[in-house]
Amino acid sequence: xxxxxxxxxxxxxxxxxxxxxxxxxxGEAAAGPIFDAANPTYIxxxxxxxxxxxxxxxxxxxxxxxxDEEGRIVRIDEGTYSKVHELGAGDQTISFGTDVYxxxxxxxxxxxxxxxxxxxxxxxxANIRNHSADQQKADAAFCLGNLFRRHGMGGNADHYxxxxxxxxxxxxxxxxxxxxxxEEGSAGEQFRAMRDNFExxxxxxxxxxxxxx
Amino acid sequence: xxxxxxxxxxxxxxxxxKDIHPKGCATVLYQGKATVLxxxxxxxxxxxxxxxxxxxxxxxxxxxxxxxxxxxxxLNDRLLVDQSGRQWFDLAAFADVLDQPYVADQQANVWSFAxxxxxxxxxxxxxxxxxxxxxxxxxxxxxxADLKGKKALIxxxxxx
Numbered sequence: 001x002x003x004x005x006x007x008x009x010x011x012x013x014x015x016x017x018x019x020x021x022x023x024x025x026x027g028e029a030a031a032g033p034i035f036d037a038a039n040p041t042y043i044x045x046x047x048x049x050x051x052x053x054x055x056x057x058x059x060x061x062x063x064x065x066x067x068d069e070e071g072r073i074v075r076i077d078e079g080t081y082s083k084v085h086e087l088g089a090g091d092q093t094i095s096f097g098t099d100v101y102x103x104x105x106x107x108x109x110x111x112x113x114x115x116x117x118x119x120x121x122x123x124x125x126a127n128i129r130n131h132s133a134d135q136q137k138a139d140a141a142f143c144l145g146n147l148f149r150r151h152g153m154g155g156n157a158d159h160y161x162x163x164x165x166x167x168x169x170x171x172x173x174x175x176x177x178x179x180x181x182x183e184e185g186s187a188g189e190q191f192r193a194m195r196d197n198f199e200x201x202x203x204x205x206x207x208x209x210x211x212x213x
Numbered sequence: 214x215x216x217x218x219x220x221x222x223x224x225x226x227x228x229x230x231k232d233i234h235p236k237g238c239a240t241v242l243y244q245g246k247a248t249v250l251x252x253x254x255x256x257x258x259x260x261x262x263x264x265x266x267x268x269x270x271x272x273x274x275x276x277x278x279x280x281x282x283x284x285x286x287x288l289n290d291r292l293l294v295d296q297s298g299r300q301w302f303d304l305a306a307f308a309d310v311l312d313q314p315y316v317a318d319q320q321a322n323v324w325s326f327a328x329x330x331x332x333x334x335x336x337x338x339x340x341x342x343x344x345x346x347x348x349x350x351x352x353x354x355x356x357x358a359d360l361k362g363k364k365a366l367i368x369x370x371x372x373x
Contacts, residue, residue: 015364030221046350053369067364067366069363071360151228179373180220
């Protein structure tokens with residue numbers, strides 16, 4: 001989040017809006033302190049129901065959409081890392097992310113429709129994931145689980161969160177969100193098994209970034 | 214044992230048990246909004262007061278049909294149901310007509326509806342930003358449609 005604040009300040013354009021939306025059932029308690037630590041001046045949303053992911057058919061974080069002045073989406077659904085990250089040390093180091101996204105974003109804000117990173121409506125439409133009726137139903141089940149949770153009915157919440165994960169097995173969001181609230185956490189054995197399964201079956205953990213540097 | 218990475222089990226169930234709505238009511242979830250309905254019929258489906266439809270999903274019951282902007286769904290006796298001398302609108306039957314998925318918890322009488330596919334076409338086919346309304350951390354309501362005239366980047370992230 002501090003990286004996005006830096007990028008937002010560097011862009012410093014009154015006609016550019018940055019919205020960061022935490023997909024967090026844990027709400028303010030989970031996401032609030034992370035926002036606060038970044039001293040952000042961009043728009044901060046804590047999206048317990050994952051409404052943003054649902055509206056754009058995202059299945060993982062971070063994902064993003066670029067929306068132009070006419071309300072048209074000009075890029076969508078990429079693993080929106082603002083830089084290359086490294087986790088661990090030595091042979092165990094895992095690196096992920098990209099350093100091409102930030103310059104591409106800045107180019108678009110500066111040059112608008114003339115930017116080479118702007119995609120046609122047909123390309124964007126093709127890049128929006130096609131969600132089946134079951135996957136749409138998964139979003140409804142997830143929101144139902146959240147309502148039960150907010151009313152102190154954890155057992156019912158679990159039931160509908162499980163239903164959501166089964167109806168949309170492509171959603172990394174649902175699987176990891178559920179694991180977050182377990183003792184194991186969202187980066188434990190079950191997460192690694194899910195990621196291995198994604199790789200084995202050729203499912204994309206993120207849609208690949210296709211940005212010319 | 215050290216706490217697992219990105220684990221918040223203490224946040225699983227931090228809330229006090231409370232009723233979702235008063236006895237005899239139903240709750241409808243749609244686009245992040247919960248609408249509590251006190252005027253409901255009984256039996257199969259979800260029979261609501263036709264006047265409550267607009268508050269739930271923007272559709273309005275008119276003589277020519279249930280309408281939202283240019284879209285009008287003709288009414289029939291599956292959608293408008295006579296019961297106990299009154300006319301009700303069956304929201305579940307309406308969802309079926311619209312191919313709108315939903316999940317109902319009959320015991321709690323809570324109905325959660327996915328987005329209406331007809332409202333999604335402008336995004337999925339024409340790549341226009343969805344009709345999305347969000348509330349920021351300060352409580353301000355933000356509509357994507359209101360950002361016209363500016364460029365916007367909307368990024369998801371998570372604490373996990």
